[in-house]
Amino acid sequence: MIRFWEYELTSDLLCIGERIKKGLVRPCVKTIPYSTITGALRQEVLGVPSWQQVGHAVGFLEEGYSEVTFVGGPQDAATGVSKLPLTVFALANVRGKVFIVYDEHTKDLDPKLQFSMGALKSKGFGRVCLRRVGERPIEVDPDGCVLGRLRTRIPESLLLTFGITPPAIKPVYGYLFKPTSDTGGVWVRSLFQGSIVRAPALLVDGR
Amino acid sequence: MRMIPELHDVGKLLGLKEHWFEDADKPPVSEGIDEETWLAIRYHGHERNMSKADQRMLNDARRLDKQASGPARRLWFVSLADGAAASVRVLASEDRAGLFPLGTQRLRLWRSLSAPKLIRPAEAERAHGRPTAGEKTQLLTHALSAKSWPQFCGSYEKLVNETPEDKNPLRAVTSLRSHCELVGKVYRLLDGSVASQVGKESGTLSLGGVRANNLKTAASSWSLCILRADVDIPQRPAHARDVGIFPDLLEAMSAVATDPSYAHHVLFTTSDALWLVLLPGQENRLEEILRPILDLGVVVNCTWRKSDFTNVRLPESEERAVSDRSHHFTVLPRLEEKIEAPLCEICQLREGKPREPEYGPGVVEVICDACYVQREKERFSKLGKWDEGPVLWCRVALEADGLIEHVQTLYKKYLEGLCYEDGSRGLQDDKGNPVDIGRCVADLQPAALLVDYTEDYKHFLAKFWCRTLSELESAGVNVNQEVEQITRLPDGTSDLFAVKLDIEGIPDGLLDVFVDCLTEWFPESAKRADCPVRVGLSVGHAKHPFFLHWDRLKELGRTVNLFSPARRPVNLSLSQFKAVRGLAESSEFGRSYLHDLAEIERRTGSSIMVEVKLIDDGKSRALEALRNERVSMADVLGYQSVASAGPPKEGVMG
Numbered sequence: 001m002i003r004f005w006e007y008e009l010t011s012d013l014l015c016i017g018e019r020i021k022k023g024l025v026r027p028c029v030k031t032i033p034y035s036t037i038t039g040a041l042r043q044e045v046l047g048v049p050s051w052q053q054v055g056h057a058v059g060f061l062e063e064g065y066s067e068v069t070f071v072g073g074p075q076d077a078a079t080g081v082s083k084l085p086l087t088v089f090a091l092a093n094v095r096g097k098v099f100i101v102y103d104e105h106t107k108d109l110d111p112k113l114q115f116s117m118g119a120l121k122s123k124g125f126g127r128v129c130l131r132r133v134g135e136r137p138i139e140v141d142p143d144g145c146v147l148g149r150l151r152t153r154i155p156e157s158l159l160l161t162f163g164i165t166p167p168a169i170k171p172v173y174g175y176l177f178k179p180t181s182d183t184g185g186v187w188v189r190s191l192f193q194g195s196i197v198r199a200p201a202l203l204v205d206g207r
Numbered sequence: 208m209r210m211i212p213e214l215h216d217v218g219k220l221l222g223l224k225e226h227w228f229e230d231a232d233k234p235p236v237s238e239g240i241d242e243e244t245w246l247a248i249r250y251h252g253h254e255r256n257m258s259k260a261d262q263r264m265l266n267d268a269r270r271l272d273k274q275a276s277g278p279a280r281r282l283w284f285v286s287l288a289d290g291a292a293a294s295v296r297v298l299a300s301e302d303r304a305g306l307f308p309l310g311t312q313r314l315r316l317w318r319s320l321s322a323p324k325l326i327r328p329a330e331a332e333r334a335h336g337r338p339t340a341g342e343k344t345q346l347l348t349h350a351l352s353a354k355s356w357p358q359f360c361g362s363y364e365k366l367v368n369e370t371p372e373d374k375n376p377l378r379a380v381t382s383l384r385s386h387c388e389l390v391g392k393v394y395r396l397l398d399g400s401v402a403s404q405v406g407k408e409s410g411t412l413s414l415g416g417v418r419a420n421n422l423k424t425a426a427s428s429w430s431l432c433i434l435r436a437d438v439d440i441p442q443r444p445a446h447a448r449d450v451g452i453f454p455d456l457l458e459a460m461s462a463v464a465t466d467p468s469y470a471h472h473v474l475f476t477t478s479d480a481l482w483l484v485l486l487p488g489q490e491n492r493l494e495e496i497l498r499p500i501l502d503l504g505v506v507v508n509c510t511w512r513k514s515d516f517t518n519v520r521l522p523e524s525e526e527r528a529v530s531d532r533s534h535h536f537t538v539l540p541r542l543e544e545k546i547e548a549p550l551c552e553i554c555q556l557r558e559g560k561p562r563e564p565e566y567g568p569g570v571v572e573v574i575c576d577a578c579y580v581q582r583e584k585e586r587f588s589k590l591g592k593w594d595e596g597p598v599l600w601c602r603v604a605l606e607a608d609g610l611i612e613h614v615q616t617l618y619k620k621y622l623e624g625l626c627y628e629d630g631s632r633g634l635q636d637d638k639g640n641p642v643d644i645g646r647c648v649a650d651l652q653p654a655a656l657l658v659d660y661t662e663d664y665k666h667f668l669a670k671f672w673c674r675t676l677s678e679l680e681s682a683g684v685n686v687n688q689e690v691e692q693i694t695r696l697p698d699g700t701s702d703l704f705a706v707k708l709d710i711e712g713i714p715d716g717l718l719d720v721f722v723d724c725l726t727e728w729f730p731e732s733a734k735r736a737d738c739p740v741r742v743g744l745s746v747g748h749a750k751h752p753f754f755l756h757w758d759r760l761k762e763l764g765r766t767v768n769l770f771s772p773a774r775r776p777v778n779l780s781l782s783q784f785k786a787v788r789g790l791a792e793s794s795e796f797g798r799s800y801l802h803d804l805a806e807i808e809r810r811t812g813s814s815i816m817v818e819v820k821l822i823d824d825g826k827s828r829a830l831e832a833l834r835n836e837r838v839s840m841a842d843v844l845g846y847q848s849v850a851s852a853g854p855p856k857e858g859v860m861g
Contacts, residue, residue: 018752019550019555025748025750025751025752027752027755066773067772067773067774068773069772069773087748087750089772089773156544157544168537169535169537170508170535170537171506171537171539172439172441173441173506173539173542173556174441174443174555174556175546175550175555175556186545186546186547187545187546187547187550188544188545188546189542189543189544189545
């Protein structure tokens with residue numbers, strides 16, 4: 001039996017950037033990848049470095065947000081002028097769900113969590129508020145998994161942690177960054193949203 | 208000379224009921240006459256309605272010799288292939304429902320579901336008559352002296368394309384050409400896979416370890432597998448110049464379909480799927496067949512179905528298949544579990560290496576070897592120069608998933624609409640009893656029907672492409688400078704291309720061209736919400752990352768799909784699209800009024816309050832569209848924004 005804390009996420013402005021180098025347009029991810037929410041949970045809530053294997057979480061966004069763009073750009077330190085206009089996509093009025101694996105490290109989490117995650121935090125983006133749903137963690141029976149499209153991004157090596165039966169039936173692969181120290185990390189093969197998997201109903205769109 | 212199995216049904220070109228020269232004698236043997244093809248023509252047919260003498264001759268012709276290697280072996284293969292490639296299960300009990308009149312061309316169900324009136328089986332002799340000896344001899348001489356099927360088709364092109372597989376209403380929906388070519392493919396696969404085993408009096412044939420000493424046993428105990436291989440492109444190129452994977456994929460799919468070693472496995476192809484036939488023992492060949500495609504680093508999702516030769520089933524839609532895992536699997540490119548070095552900036556799936564500065568000092572790109580090869584080809588010179596203004600990406604596709612269900616629905620509607628010369632309606636057997644239409648649909652073996660569908664799709668695409676260029680030219684677009692073909696099909700057309708626009712918004716003319724061409728080539732399909740021919744148009748700034756366009760364009764959910772960054776996507780069936788367009792362009796509906804309606808719809812979660820407001824405001828003309836086509840005001844608003852897009856909602860970052 002796997003247990004999760006279920007939290008409702010709200011954010012006025014969230015920008016979890018797609019990994020894209022150069023270019024003048026920076027799109028954003030429309031889910032909450034494991035790497036983003038777990039990193040924030042470890043650093044901002046549990047107070048441990050993001051590379052320490054303590055605390056695991058995933059999440060996704062609900063429909064209803066609006067997509068907005070902002071134009072700015074890296075400024076010249078001396079002149080304060082942006083040489084190239086950079087268009088950044090972000091999501092406004094965001095609601096979503098976050099599921100934190102219930103274990104000895106997370107059993108005493110506050111019912112209300114507030115922290116920042118994603119890109120452009122220094123510009124005020126990414127302030128999120130998590131409110132816990134229910135007093136007790138949800139219990140998920142791996143035998144009660146359903147077939148559906150995954151709503152988040154999870155490293156393949158952690159599928160069982162979230163009650164997902166490997167291998168995926170129709171995988172959509174990508175790579176997520178896994179920090180291994182304060183300054184470095186590796187890219188790990190991961191299942192992306194849209195993969196068809198057998199998973200707890202709360203992590204998939206039913207078919 | 209070896210048998211040309213495609214010619215087995217050549218008698219059908221006479222346009223009559225009989226087609227296998229039942230009462231014909233062996234033609235005089237002379238130089239250039241192919242005796243084995245004669246056997247295929249004379250003895251491929253079924254046993255029903257044969258005289259005892261004829262039955263004896265048929266059995267003799269099909270009896271295997273001691274080595275099981277003579278002409279009887281090949282006669283088995285042509286008979287088995289004929290059954291597998293028929294549009295209806297062999298010996299379907301309803302195939303005595305009547306016949307279409309002499310001269311009836313094959314019926315394209317996607318163009319019209321109405322058919323000529325049926326003649327009762329008892330009157331077929333009177334209506335069809337019999338071919339003259341001269342007609343038969345002339346056709347046979349041409350067929351038996353042909354060196355190959357393509358050579359024969361050169362002389363009978365139109366007739367082969369337009370003659371139906373049968374005058375029987377159950378089979379008149381496929382072209383003789385598609386049927387014969389499928390027979391040729393399955394025949395050659397069998398010839399390459401079936402082992403002959405020596406026997407005392409007569410040998411046996413064995414496929415996948417299953418032995419058979421007569422044709423009936425072979426048909427019911429040997430199996431074949433039809434597999435649909437859907438190609439998914441996992442690469443996420445951001446820059447337009449890096450989209451070389453698309454032409455490469457097209458080239459690779461074409462290479463598989465035309466490679467002499469694999470061509471017989473390929474039944475047909477749709478925009479991003481191959482439909483393959485595999486015999487027992489050939490499962491391991493799949494990776495070999497797909498190698499040119501897999502080498503591009505794409506993912507191939509396979510859905511398969513196994514059946515015997517008496518009732519060939521095709522794989523179901525992906526949704527149904529994935530729920531039964533045993534009929535679905537994925538062939539992956541090599542994807543490392545862990546990558547220590549930086550990821551490739553183009554595909555984001557492989558280890559990247561820093562490359563020479565391309566745009567001058569200080570710029571280093573991290574690109575994997577495979578993507579670097581693509582980059583070096585520099586195929587899209589125009590795209591690279593488009594720095595400013597909007598660019599429209601257009602994809603036209605024949606969606607593989609749901610295609611079978613779509614043709615099954617058309618087939619059912621067609622059968623339900625059939626009537627007889629005497630005015631009676633509904634399909635009846637030779638005794639006048641109603642035929643179970645559901646059973647007829649279950650007996651459909653749609654491979655040949657799908658081949659015909661894809662052939663018409665190619666014609667549709669050629670027309671669409673040609674008219675699109677004219678439309679763009681007349682709208683002032685310099686097609687030599689401002690249209691980039693990402694894919695280039697063998698006939699020079701394209702199903703994925705980009706257009707540099709002067710103003711934001713999807714040009715109306717382009718949508719008109721699609722609607723016109725679709726209505727011309729697939730009018731019956733176009734009426735249905737599951738129409739598999741679809742268009743996707745995504746418009747954004749020239750520097751908008753390509754993969755965001757592709758995320759939307761790769762799965763076209765409805766017939767018309769319109770996208771623009773930071774705007775609500777619009778996915779509509781053709782009739783919904785027409786209704787939405789009518790409302791969006793009406794002077795009655797300004798943008799702020801539409802916003803109000805969409806907000807009411809969103810708040811209440813239903814269209815009832817929208818209807819009330821429309822009635823209150825005296826705009827009840829819109830009610831028809833709302834009720835009949837089930838369009839939402841959000842769709843109307845979405846269409847209005849995308850079709851005449853201004854800049855997206857924008858802020859300024861300090």
